[in-house]
Structures are given as C-alpha cells and as structure tokens.
Amino acid sequence: MARADDLDRFYDVLERLDRRVGGARRLKNCTGHMDWPDRGVYAFLEPGQYHEDGVRRVTRVGTHAVSAGSSTTLWDRLKQHSGTGDGSDAHPHGGNHRGSVYRKRVGEAIIENHDLHTEYPDWGERWSTVDRDRTVVRDEEYLLERRVSTYLREQPFLWMDLDDEPGPKSDRAVLERSVIALVSNAGREPIDPRPVDWLGRHSPSAAIRDSGLWNVAGVEDDYDPAALDLLETAVDATTPP
Template sequence: MKYVRGRKNNTSELAGPVVLVSCGKHKLDYSASAKDSYVSRRFKAAREFAENFGSSWFILSAKHGLVEPDQVIAPYDQDLNALTAQSKALWVETIVSGLLKRNLVSQYIVVLAAGPYAELLRERLKREGFLIIYPLNDMAEDIHADILERINTNPDRLSHYNRFYDLLWRLQKMPGQMVPFNDFEAKNLPKAGVYFFFDGQESTRFFHRETLRVIRIGTHGVSKGSKSLLWHRLRTHRGNDDGSGSHRSSIFRLHVGNAILASQKKDLVSWGVGDNASKEIRDSELQLELEVSQYIRGLRVAYLPVLDEAGADSDRSYIEKNSISLLTQGGPIDLPSVNWLGNYSSSQYVKSSGLWNVNYVGDNYDPQFLSVFEKLVAIYEKGKTVKESLAPLNWRLNMLRGSHGQNELF
C-alpha cells in the first residue's frame, strides 16, 4: 500500500488510506459542515493531509463519534478527557461500529490523533484486525501542525519516503540482515556497500507498516582509489572485541559519546579533541568508549551491496547522500521518540534530523536515486551483484544548488 493523493487517484494506483482526524477545541460559533467547523491550525493541516492522501476521511468528535466531513454539526463543548470510563468505552464502540459498518476493516488507516483519542482506540481497533498507524504518537500537540504542513508543502516527498522504506523492507528480509550489530560477522558482508542502522526503540511514523526508523546511513570508500572495505567501516563504528574503540576514527562514535555525556550531565574535556591521543588520555576515555560500544552494538543493521568503483561520485555516495537528504530535506517527518539518545546530541544536525548523521542533512535530493536503489535491491534479491555504475553520469554536478555537502569524514 502506498500513499497516493486521494483527489487525484487513477484506477492503476492503489487506494490511499482512510484517515481519522481528531476534532479540536477551536470551532465556529454557528452550525456548519464538520470539516469547516474546526478552525485550529492543527486541524486544518490534518484536513489537508487527509484530502491529499486519503481515499476517504472522518473526524473523531468527542461528542458525535465518527463524523463524515460534510455532516453539519452545531457548536458544542465537550472534552473527551472529562468523560466517565463508561462514556469513553461507549465512544470507542461508536467509532469502531462506524468503521465496521462502512466495511473499512480491510483498509489501511492513518490516525491523526494523539492523547486519549489515539490511546482509547488503539487496543480495540487492533482486536478487530485494523491495519493502523499513529504518526503523531508521543509527539507534543504543538508540533502536529508543523509536521503535517511539512508533508503538505511537498506531497511528493511522502511518496518517495514510502518507496524508500518499501525498499528497505525488501532489503531487511534478505538473509543476514537486521541482526544485532553485536552479532555481525565479516564473512557475510560484501566488500562494498551502503549501510543502514536501526534502533529497536525507534519506529517510523508515516510508513504503512510497523517498522523501525533509520537512525544512521553511511558508506565507505568515497575517495578515488580507496581500498576501504564495508566491514572495516562497520568495525570502526562497533569497536574492538573487548568493547573499547576509538571515537577519533568514527564520527558516529564521537556523536554518540557526546550524547551519552549530556544525558548523564557529565563532561570529558578530551573527548573529540585531536586526531590522536596519548595512552593516558585514551585510558581516561575508556569507560565512555565502552558505553558507546554498548549502545552501538545493540542496534540493528541492514546493508546493500554496491560494488562500483570507489570515488566521490560512486553509486555508494549517490545512495547515501540522497537517502539522508530525502529523510531530512525541509525537516524530518519521522521525528524521533522522546527517549532517543540523539536528542541529547550537541550537534544541531543530529538533533534536528533524528539521524546520527551530519553530512547531507537538509540537502536537496534527487528522486531518481530510488530507481537506482531499487535496481540494486532487485539484483541483490537474485543473489547477484553488479560492478558497473547505475547512477546518472555527473549526478553530483547536476543536482540542485544549495546543498550543505560533506562536512565531516567517517
């Protein structure tokens, strides 16, 4: 199932989801259609999302239950939180019966609601077998409009985002993928490729399956003539067998260490200083290096073999750069959970993007990279690899201006 614009569907496209939008406190003071009665910025952004991407949509009203957008309602003042437990249960049954009556159990549903509107429905709808996502879960209500407006402003991006995660979904089903990083074995890896890290506590918000959110994207061998192997790069991030490691060789470890220090309200003045350090300094940093390794080793990793010639314009760079930029251009739509370690990062790139990445965050992306990505996934699914480049010739030069580019190595 993919997001397609509900008002522009054609018969060759899959139908968009059913969208449920929670009502709001701010309303007109006279009778009007439900879609026009609620006037908050958050509701207007949710309505635009529903009309752009939904095959149909409904309003979750604290007073009326499941409401058709064109249904005329009079002004009212009712708070779902203020209802008794019995009244809340009745409200849930009203919503569920309304969905069942309309034969929507087989359709994919997006609930643009948080707080009691989402929590009261979650388990009940799950028992009925509805396929549902809650993009605004655990997100402050004052951010809802920002995220929805971000999507509404560039609707094609949501389609690209879903295609990207569809490809990752296919990749994850291949043998040896998504095992805990601690259990990774070099013998199973290709010589070259792009890697994707996932945190078991971080989920996508707008993808149509329940799946983990990417938290870092990387590659290696981006200098002409480089002999760097994929495992060499991953091993540098993971650290040594005893749990030690070197954050001076891995920007990923550096950022994780900074975030751990901030989360513990500690300081380590030598952390990140210089390209080399004395044994005395390294010994003083050992405990933090161990904690960094523990965090990184608990992540899961997927990888894509990409074997073209090393270089700044290699297919590996093409996929890495555009994947990061797709997820972050104009701001992320997959906001991290409140418990994500990266929220403590001293890097504004990390905090703003929800990725342990600095390079290419917020850049423009070329949607054509998804076709190259898909070809490489399809080749890999057949147990094959390809050494020739599939990326457009001179792709870096031809991309739109205004990108941030590569700011840090490794």
C-alpha cells in the same frame, strides 16, 4: 506530499531488503568471517521506533571508500563502528571514536545527557590538538568507549551490495547523500519525528537533533528521487552474508 510518498517507497524497499537478507543484523552478532560484499551502503535502525506498517526508522546512513584510491571494505567500516572485541588486552569492548564519526557523535550525546564534560574533556578532539599523553587519554576514555560500543552493537542495521570504484561521485556516495536528505527532518516538515527519549536529542549538534539522524553532512540538502531506482537495483543485487 512528494517526500512523504518517496519515504513510503524508501521504507517499502528497505522492508524488501530486510526479507532478502533474512532480517537486520546487530554488530554484536557479526564478524569479518561472514560473506560481506566488498563495497556497499548501510543503514542503522532504531529499536522501538517505526515508520508506518511496522518498519523500523533509519537513524544513520553510511558508506565507505568514497575517496579515490581507497581500499576500505564494508566490513572495515562496520568494524570501526563496532569497536574492539573481547580479544583486546588493554581495552576489551572499547573502541576508537577518532576512527568512527558515528562513535564520536553517540559519545557526545552521552556526555551531554549525563553531564560528563569534566570526565571526558578531550572527547572528539583530534590527536593533533590533544596536549596530553595518548595512553592516559585512551585509558580515561575507555569507559565511555565501552558505553558507545554497547549502544551501537544493539542497533539493528541493513546493508546493500553496491560495488563501484571509489570516488565522491560513485553510486554509493550518491545513494548515501540522497537517502540522508530524504530521511532527514532538518529544515523541513517533520515526518517520523524522534521521541523525546531518543539519545540523539541530547546531541550538541543541531543537525542531529533536527534531522533525527546521527548524520550531520547533507541533512538539509535536497534529495534526488531517481536515487530510489538505484536503491532498488542495489537491493536486488544483495544476498545474505
């Protein structure tokens, strides 16, 4: 029961964070002009899916700048997930899934769900392995990029301020790994299993289907309960943007 108790504590802290920042946001309503912390950890929540007591379930956990010397900000990462705005002349409301693993995974699930493999043969491939004109590929993938943007911009998310030096052993990296391992159902007794209509159930990745998260790395790892103390400290330091 230790994991169940720790999950309850995790969601209690997340609910406190929700109140502290004035409610979860959606990317469609966010801009870089908001006062985001430079560095932090974020959690996307699934509309209509809940942990007990009405707290929405986490379906993606992420951070940024975990490579030494990285200058990526929290908003930089969120903007990559959100995609392009209406000011993009060539591909408004599209995006670049090769710059966002979250976008890539959601697109893969849409392809599987609607059998679109023929329409998008290069989705998820690195540019170095795509033997076609990039402009043509971008144009072909535009409609799917728009569908991914529509999906992601509707996902509520919460964030917490956690500013330390970039690196794989940073507090942000430690917290991200532990939360993923705690929430994941992969390789363990399921808690809060996803409903059959969750898009991630169509993912070609067993890690996503089994974990109930859009994350892949670390979904079968052991979590560190002490990271929940770090989570509480980060929540207490977070203010609305």
